[in-house]
Amino acid sequence: MRYAETGFNLEIDLTRGSIDREESDPRDTELYLGGLGMNAKIIWDRVLPGIDPYSEDNLLIFGTGLLCGTPAPGNNRTIVSTISPQTKLFAYSMMGGFFAPELKYAGYDRVVLRGKSEKLCYIWIHNDKVEIRDAEHLRGLGSLETAERIRAELKQPGAQIASIGLAGESRVLYASIEQGRSSASRGGIGAVMGDKGVKAVVVRGTKDVNIADPVKFLELCDGVLKYIKWREDHPIKGVPPILQGLGSPQEMAIVDEEWHTTNFTWGNARTRRKDYWTREIEQKWREKQESVRTRLIGCYNCPMKCGATISVPGLPTYMMKCYSKLTYTMAAFSDLDFGFKIAQKATEYGVDGFSAPQAMAFGLELLENGILTKDDFPGMPEDTEGRFFYLLEKIVRREGIGDYLADGTYWAARRIGKGAEKFDHNTIKKHEQLPLKLGMLNPVYYLMYCTGEKINITQIEGQFPQEPFPTREAREEFVSDWFQVPDEKFKKYYVDWEPRGEMSNPYYPTVEAACEIVDWMEKMHYIDDSLGTCAGLSSFPLKPPYHIHNFPEFIRAATGIDMTKDRLWQTATRTRTLLRALNVRLGMRRADEKPPEDHWRKRFPDLEKQLLDGYYKLKGFNSDGIPTKESLTALSLDYVAEDLEQRGVYHG
């Protein structure tokens, strides 16, 4: 018997219409756990360089984390992987919600889609019965509308559905896969789903998920719940309200948005409005948020309530998570009322809440600067809100200027030309970043921006505070119950870190310390993404319930695998290195590893070089960011080393 996992993959060839249930190798579970690790291994083995993201040979994998479907709280993440049509690199976007556990209960650890369906279809997985069904009648429907229609036609109210909207069908390069209250949005994975002709993946499962050491496992789960409760009563003092507790930043529960609205930038990631937040704004936003928010809602088996049901009068109800209430609001220089309204449409169309508003603001900036003209925007309203709605409609249909903007700022700028390139100032590796522009270089964030394989800061940062508390006493108090650290030295790094002076950014944390801090934070994300643990209970917030000391116990009790802290650390290193090798094989090199050009006003080229050198060395990469043969071999990735060698990667 397999524990925690089902031991089966569902292989679906959309071109041939074949469906196979294939047993996976338990030795791979020991090496890669599940979720991201297994997805990366499958993509490495089967999607070779040169394969176009829109070819039949590209895969789209819906993977479940190893702990999904077990009673471990908050383990519900679906990890969707493919080769991105936007970055042309490995993409892994993730969603919470209810899909992954349901897939486990249906008897599968992952669904691997290959080929392309000639007609729009949806996949219906009901335990052992799996069908490819016609979806032409759902063409053009919104993501939530689609889900409701399918539930009704199958008479399966408990089915969980991952679907695309019009943006995915139109292959918008930032199309999302929506799943009710959650979505996998980054990297254009919804476009790949649309390209494959799949409108939705629908799953209902009524089988058991087994646990190797039930009594121990339950004790661990009970412990995590107790800690979550304790942590709720003990918010971290001295950080903005949205960062004090656990979960995603509590955008739905909390109205105080001073931190985001005054620190993050407005428009096309340009303007900081340091005095935006006033008592009147707070009052207005509070009334708005409380009037449209029907209920705070959770993901599967998680006590947090990071999402909300939103009912704006006159619009269909939808569900919102985290930060999308602000991305449109701020890109359009508008307010929360507009944010809630446009997010409804954007969710139904299925677009990424970071990239979409930025592409729109970018288009309008080109208009203001004469690179585009009024003729490029026929019939566009004058008001900022009307313009954003107009652009959204154009983008998801790829009409006129929308066809350009649907490719995101990087590709749109190059296709438009005429100097548009310099307005694409907030991408890394062709992917839109958080709208954030700051003063002094932060060495830890510099490294995360440059090197993160997710190409998205929020999936790398985490447990180490973003800033030092003002006094040494406050920092000492912070570390006094900081048991999550993998090593005591991290406490010292934090206590010694000063807001100003010698022991402050950019030279402190030192190169060595910065590399180690990044290493710890990203390792925790790799572990989460392979286990299916929500970052909101683990790698993202300060002092989380899951950490490097209890994860090995969870894995051991759930699966029976003899897991220790050191072995888990190595497993995370293996997956991290495999992802790097994947992207290196697709052409990524050191020259690509840089933050958005104007992210910091004050830059330090020598220090930045030292940081990158130090990071590569710690990771076992050569000076061009390529994993060395020795480090690959030490991680049982010999087959990767051989492949890179054969392709001449080590010889320039």
Next chain:
Amino acid sequence: MAKVKKKIKSIRIVADKCTGCRACETICSAFHATPRYSSNNPARSRIRIVREPLRDIYLPVYAGEYTMSECTGRNIYTIDGKEYRECDLCRASCPSRDLFKEPDSGLPLKCDMCEDTPPLAVPKCVEWCLAEALIYEEREEEVEEEPALADIEISVEALIDKYGLQHVLDSVARRAKS
């Protein structure tokens, strides 16, 4: 007949606080697995959330009595502007729906308030509901003392329930003759 005091255990449902996470379903099915916690499967859970997010319906219901035949209740109740089917509010394991039945055998499921030795402080679903949508309550009620049925009478009653009195009488008569 004499009055006796009886301890009544119940779960107060505060549906307004439910976040729809279904932790109650997960842990209920794990608790009732054999061996305990060795597997979980919400389809086997004795508590289920009637959950329709877009209509803001979040209603935890825990399994009550098994009933052989379905009732005629098909009414719609509108509460705070939201429509509930009569079945949504019902705790029975009945032929009209899949709810509260083992998915493989179809055998009925019933909440036992997590009876265990030593006893738990509260049922697991209540303990795991940090949203406090489930509140465990105990109270004493005076009830008529019921005479204990002998085993044979329970069996005969079950037979009559299943086959009808006449069939059972006929069968007993045939046996008596042979």
